[in-house]
Amino acid sequence: MSQSKLSLVFALLGGLVLLFIIAPLAGLFIKTSPVEFFETVNDQEVTGSIALTLGVSLVTTLVFAIGSVPLAYWLARTSFRGREIIQSLVDLPVVIPHSAAGIALLGMVSRDTWVGQAASAIGLDFVGHPLGIGIAMAFVSVPFLIQSARDGFANVPLRLEMAAMSLGASPWRSFLTVSLPLAARSIITGMVMMFSRGLSEFGAIVIIAYHPMVTPVLIYERFGAFGLKYSRPVAALFVLVCLIFFVLLRILANRRTHDPIRKY
């Protein structure tokens, strides 16, 4: 087969997949009238829900980064028996059904468990609370951050850390001044992925915290109660907000961190 025919066939097949992704999203916007769209923008239940979803996902990502970055570094730098098992455990939330993840989490934090009771004692309640939403989001999305950060650290040559230490840096300062900046691009990419995945989570959240409603739950609620016509504008607005955030964060990540290792 000649090169041009090969390119044509590949373009056709690839184009079909792209169309498959774009068509439903385009349809969402085409079928939503401007009036419906602006009514939705002014609907406080919708905007409140979007703000809640964005806020909880952002806070969850930042909080979990504190523990995930050291875990990723440890996974990248140490080799021991059982490392593969820990690696698989980290990836586990990605492969299990999210409703099952929600059931598992509920079993851990509901009011009749010691975790739930301990949290109640200090005035916290996971079930039906943004805290529960955050836990559900984190459970299904944190593997994206850990994987990306781990790959980032693995790409930092160990010699650079050794060089930093032979120049007088303590292990802490070597990590903060060499490893972390050099892995920053991967860590930020991982955080963007975790944040985005958190925004779109439905299965685990709906079980652990139906209220207050995050936008995916609100879309489902409106679809169930009022039908397609009433849920579509909410879906369109949320998709638009997610896209804007995703693109903005990607641009930010690319601008703030060039890729020094690959050039080196």
Place this chain on the structure above:
Amino acid sequence: MIQLENINKSVGNFTLRDISLSIEQGSYTVILGDSGAGKSLLLEILAGIRRPDSGKILVDGVEVQDQPIQERPFGLVFQDLALFPHLSVRENIAFPLKMRRMSKLDVDQIIHELALRFEISQLMERSPNTLSGGERQRVALARTLAPKPNCLLLDEPLTALDTRIRQEIRGVLRNLNRSGLTIIHVTHDYQEALTLATHIGILEGGRLIQQGTAEEVLRNPINTFTASFTGIKNYIHVTISDQRGSGVCVAMANHDIPITLDLQEPAQEGYVIIPEEAIFLSHHPTDTSAANNFCGTITDFHPSPHGVEVMINSGIPLCALLTAEGVARLNLEIGDTIWASFKATSVRFIPK
């Protein structure tokens, strides 16, 4: 004064065995060895990247083998330099000073001095990725020397450089040593040892088989490995069995090939060195005063900076250094039968 005492270290199948070495303040010690001899491992142990399984490292009498890497008084330049790609040249050089929490004024002062000394003032704001090999080497040296280490450790610092830059960096290293800095330099290239070393150690298969001043090691290699490393071509194992009186003796190579020496040595085993430029060649046996005349076959020609090395198999392998004109005049070809002659006075004997 840096002393290594009975250092042992196993890594996988490789073992560094019983390394003991004394390094004088202000000396330039080159550790010569093949790849895989343990050179880099030895340097990593000194720098503190790896801990020895046993043995001591003393700096001016103080044991440092248990000190963490960041507290060792050595400056290590890695083979690939390990410049930080996310920092500018200035930030790279400032790195060790900032780690020591020096004031900005002092940092700026030291960087300014180093930039002048290493002629890199114009590169200070550049990224290391954009520098040439020689520039990177200068930056790496400046960064390592910024905190004024007691001793500089260099891991094959000239390997990746072209000939011109190599000579330039050799000059830089020589000047650093002349200014009083102790340098330990590992390499597989004996030319580096010839041009830089005041002291040489030869590492073979994880053992330090010979050490001493550069002159001692280069003049008296203790075995063929050292001889090959120090650039000596005709280094032949012999047994002296016969005395002829009148100041000459005969050493037997390969049991039955006699080499006449202008020396009085008792019967013993050892090595003879025949300088390659002392061997002259002819197509026919000539009436010469040389006591040693061997008939052999030319096996190969090796171009060298000083002419052409003619490899001859005459029962013992010989290497004769001729000028290119000499080779052309004799019309030498591989496979030719040739007579190789050298005087008894040109042969040096090293007892085993």
